[in-house]
Structures are given as structure tokens and as C-alpha cells.
Amino acid sequence: MNPLVNKDVFPGSGRSAYLNTASIALICRDALSAMERWQHELAESGTLSFDEAAEATVFDPLREAAGRLFNARAEDMAVGSNATELLASVAWALMPAPDANIVSTSVTFPTTIYPFMRVARHTGSEVRLAQGNPDYVRPTDLLDLIDERTSVVCISHVEYASGQLFDLELLARVTHEHGALLIVDATQSAGAVPIDVAASSVDVLVTSGYKWLCGPFGVALMYLAPHLQGTLDPGIVGFRSHDDMWDLNPSRMELPDAARRFECSTMAYSAAIGLARSVEHLLEIGIAEIFAHNRSLADLLIDGLRARGAELAPELKNGERCSIVSARFVGCDAKDLARHLNAHRVAVSPRGDVVRFSPHLYNDAADIERALDEIDRHGD
Ligand SMILES: Cc1ncc(COP(=O)(O)O)c(C=O)c1O
Structure with a gap:
């Protein structure tokens, strides 16, 4: 072979x-040198090389590559520092009502469900976990938990310990039949398993960058379906949330009608530059x-x-x-x-x-x- x-x-x-890629990936030479070059330039020239225009467009290559990766448009993609932060922002944005429930599995990675558990603690909504054994969760056990009071189904596409891969199309269909949203943590699949967000019609997909995407720590991606881009108010906001990040007027907060409404502030930008290169490399293969x-x-x-x-x-x-x-x-x-x-x-x-x-x-x-x-x- x-x-x-x-x-x-x-x-x-x-x-x-x-x-051990399910833990931390190796990084390709190209991505590493792109990050080193950028960091070096910043250290020696500051805003003379990384000016306001450059900062405003710094995520463009990554959003574009990520869109191609998931069969989405660049404007459907947002960049964050880690999957946890993006999921937390989504959980507070959705804030399921006191009489609603949130469905996941008992063997999911804590990050996938903790943000929703925290919101549920605040609102009193119910968290329902399909019991795994722990090598396996029967998909029917997961689907059976979804009912007309389900607000969100939030699962890891691939379970981090067993490697079980869920059928997103099936999950999305049943979730939507009940009027709920499907949130997918693709941290253990993106870059290794083909994902088509349009065909599977997931509503939100989040992935960290340092596993199967072969990126560094400090960067994560989010897909936000177009139907949520004008309405979902992020739980975490900052100066970068405004449509024009250099508007800097604290008396107004106008979020763009695009996934980037979930981008809130500065971050380890070199990580985003490295991840863009890694994703492009994976797409070439x-x-x-x-x-x-x-x-x-x-x-x-x-x-x-x-x-x-x-x-x-x-x-x-x-x-x-x-x-x-x-x-x-x-x-x-x-x-x-x-x-x-x-x-x-x-x-x-x-x-x-x-x-x-x-x-x-x-x-x-x-x-x-x-x-x-x-x-x-x-x-x-
Ligand atoms: C399924 C899953 N989601 C999220 C994470 C953590 O993501 P981050 O470190 O970007 O918050 C992990 C880490 O192992 C994971 O396995």
C-alpha cells in the first residue's frame, strides 16, 4: 500500500x-512555513505589514478553503479560536426554552454538549443523552429521544473514543421533521471524512483545526446555514462582530448577514493562515x-x-x-x-x-x- x-x-x-491524529495532528511543511513567515513579519513590522485592511481580510483565504471543504460558500463560514468557543456562542445564541430539550449522546466529547448543558442550567431546559455502551450508540436510541419539544440535536459526527461515525443526512432529516436544529461537532471528522453540508442539510457545523485538518492550535471553523445568518445572535460578541470591524462605534452593533457574525475579536491570526494552507493541501489531495x-x-x-x-x-x-x-x-x-x-x-x-x-x-x-x-x- x-x-x-x-x-x-x-x-x-x-x-x-x-x-494519534484524533489527539493532535502533524502539520505539513508548507503550513508551518506560512505561519512562521507571517509571525516573523508581524514581529518585525507590526501594523506596517499587518494594517487594518489586512486584519479585516485575514480570514478570507481560510473561509474560502473551508467553504470548498464542506461544499458551502465562503460567506457561510466563520473562523474562531477553538471549537469550544464557537459552540458556546451558538448555544447561548439558541438558548433553548425552559420546556425544550437538547439531544446528544452519553459518550460525546464534553465540549460538544457542555455549552448546551450550561445554557440548560440557566434556562431549565432538559438535556437528553442517548446511552452508549461506551463503544457504540445505537442510532435508533439517539433518534428516539427527539420529539416535538426538541430544540437542538448536538452531536459529534465521529465519537472521539470509539470512532463511531453518524449518518448526518438521517439525523438532519429526523431533527428537521421535529422542527429542531442539527448542530454538528466535526472536530473528529473534518479533513478525514467527506462532508457536504448542503446535501446533509446540517444547520451548524463546528470543527477545531488541530486534528484531522492538520492545522495548529488556536483556530477553529464554523459553518452557519444561510437561513440562520440574518437571525442568530451570537452569544459571544466583540468589536469584530460588527459588519465593518473598524466602525468602532460602541453605540451600535450591526452584525453582518453572514456566518462571520460569529467572529468576535482578534486571535492568533497566524493559526488561521496556517490552517488555510493545510485545508488547501488536503483539498489538493x-x-x-x-x-x-x-x-x-x-x-x-x-x-x-x-x-x-x-x-x-x-x-x-x-x-x-x-x-x-x-x-x-x-x-x-x-x-x-x-x-x-x-x-x-x-x-x-x-x-x-x-x-x-x-x-x-x-x-x-x-x-x-x-x-x-x-x-x-x-x-x-
Ligand atoms: C469531538 C471534539 N470536539 C471538540 C474538541 C476540542 O476542541 P477545541 O480544543 O478546539 O475546543 C475535541 C478534542 O478532543 C473533540 O474530540
């Missing part, structure tokens, strides 16, 4: 068997190609792990898998094994009683073999 990208495009990928490559690596890994007696989420069906593979080794502590693997430069994460492997485009079959060999050596 051939590598999808040359090892020197992602310099870090030649230094380890890096199977093709997300469908990346998905197929990653799934092949996951299949190799699954065969090798099964041959070694590991327990893998048995209920995950083919269409519910991405490249996150979580394995339980009977009689072997997940933290111990993860420590051993990391010490031998096979990067993985322990999550509860499983070891999570998460290969991405810069991995190849040799990385999987390295991981399996190292598992064999553990406890020798």
Missing part, C-alpha cells in the same frame, strides 16, 4: 509511527481519497489487532467506521500499553480502558506494522 503523501511533506511523519486511504490503514490495523486477541467495538458497522480504531487488550492495562508504545515512538492515546489508534494521510502500512510489532514486544 503506497503512502498518500511523501514523508517529507509532513516532516514529523518520518520520525515516528504517528497514529481530495478528502474522498484521504478517507479511503485512512480506512485501508484502519483495516490493516484491525486485522493485526484481532490476530493479537484485542477486543474491538463489535457493533460498529462498515458505514459507521472511519480510521479511529480503539482496542481493548484483556489482561493488559491500556495506559501501560499506550505508555510503552509512545516510549517507542508509536504515538497513540489511552482512552478509558482502550488504546486509541488514529492513522491519517501521512501514515502508511509500515507505520501500522511498527505499531503491531511494538505491541508484540510489550511485556516480553
Whole structure:
């Protein structure tokens, strides 16, 4: 099986068997040098190079690339500092009523649901979580929680620990039939799983930049469906929220009729510059190609792990898998094994009683073999 990208495009990928993108991605050489160049220029010239016009348009390349990534327009995209902040702003914007409910899963990443839990604490609305076992959440259990009082269904497209992938079209259909909105946290899927926000008709999608999009810390993206762009009042606002950010008139706050109404202030701008380059790079390769490559690596890994007696989420069906593979080794502590693997430069994460492997485009079959060999050596 051939590598999808040359090892020197992602310099870090030649230094380890890096199977931990679900935690933090490696960054490509291009994105890193774009960030370094920008930061260097700013440090030496300040506003002489980064003037007000440059600051007002600094997100344009990223919004444009992100629009192409999700089959949306650039004006449907907003840039923030992290997924948590964007989800919090959306949760306060929607503020479900006291008699409303919010639906998610019991195994979702806390960030996906905490902002809504916080709002629910404020308003008295109900949070309903479909119970996972924890390797699997039955989609019907999730759908059964949605009723005419549901205001928001907020899920992680891919569950961070098990790797379970949800069908967005199905979820959107049932959510909309009940008059609710579908909010998707795509932090564990964007960049690795094809996403078409128009075809799946999600209402809001948020993703962090430092996982499958191969960006740095400090930047995140949000898609806001056109029908919400003139009405949804962000929970977090600042001088950049105004349609013309340099208006600087505190007596008025005119939000643009575009997703960027959720952009509120300054941020680590170099991160946005780096992420734009990373997303462009992923698009040049093709997300469908990346998905197929990653799934092949996951299949190799699954065969090798099964041959070694590991327990893998048995209920995950083919269409519910991405490249996150979580394995339980009977009689072997997940933290111990993860420590051993990391010490031998096979990067993985322990999550509860499983070891999570998460290969991405810069991995190849040799990385999987390295991981399996190292598992064999553990406890020798
Ligand atoms: C599904 C999911 N959402 C959000 C986050 C955190 O995003 P951020 O650090 O940008 O707030 C994580 C981190 O692991 C995650 O797995």
C-alpha cells in the first residue's frame, strides 16, 4: 500500500509511527512555513505589514478553503479560536426554552454538549443523552429521544473514543421533521471524512483545526446555514462582530448577514493562515481519497489487532467506521500499553480502558506494522 503523501511533506511523519491524529495532528511543511513567515513579519513590522485592511481580510483565504471543504460558500463560514468557543456562542445564541430539550449522546466529547448543558442550567431546559455502551450508540436510541419539544440535536459526527461515525443526512432529516436544529461537532471528522453540508442539510457545523485538518492550535471553523445568518445572535460578541470591524462605534452593533457574525475579536491570526494552507493541501489531495486511504490503514490495523486477541467495538458497522480504531487488550492495562508504545515512538492515546489508534494521510502500512510489532514486544 503506497503512502498518500511523501514523508517529507509532513516532516514529523518520518520520525515516528504517528497514529494519534484524533489527539493532535502533524502539520505539513508548507503550513508551518506560512505561519512562521507571517509571525516573523508581524514581529518585525507590526501594523506596517499587518494594517487594518489586512486584519479585516485575514480570514478570507481560510473561509474560502473551508467553504470548498464542506461544499458551502465562503460567506457561510466563520473562523474562531477553538471549537469550544464557537459552540458556546451558538448555544447561548439558541438558548433553548425552559420546556425544550437538547439531544446528544452519553459518550460525546464534553465540549460538544457542555455549552448546551450550561445554557440548560440557566434556562431549565432538559438535556437528553442517548446511552452508549461506551463503544457504540445505537442510532435508533439517539433518534428516539427527539420529539416535538426538541430544540437542538448536538452531536459529534465521529465519537472521539470509539470512532463511531453518524449518518448526518438521517439525523438532519429526523431533527428537521421535529422542527429542531442539527448542530454538528466535526472536530473528529473534518479533513478525514467527506462532508457536504448542503446535501446533509446540517444547520451548524463546528470543527477545531488541530486534528484531522492538520492545522495548529488556536483556530477553529464554523459553518452557519444561510437561513440562520440574518437571525442568530451570537452569544459571544466583540468589536469584530460588527459588519465593518473598524466602525468602532460602541453605540451600535450591526452584525453582518453572514456566518462571520460569529467572529468576535482578534486571535492568533497566524493559526488561521496556517490552517488555510493545510485545508488547501488536503483539498489538493481530495478528502474522498484521504478517507479511503485512512480506512485501508484502519483495516490493516484491525486485522493485526484481532490476530493479537484485542477486543474491538463489535457493533460498529462498515458505514459507521472511519480510521479511529480503539482496542481493548484483556489482561493488559491500556495506559501501560499506550505508555510503552509512545516510549517507542508509536504515538497513540489511552482512552478509558482502550488504546486509541488514529492513522491519517501521512501514515502508511509500515507505520501500522511498527505499531503491531511494538505491541508484540510489550511485556516480553
Ligand atoms: C469531538 C471534539 N470536539 C471538540 C474538541 C476540542 O476542541 P477545541 O480544543 O478546539 O475546543 C475535541 C478534542 O478532543 C473533540 O474530540
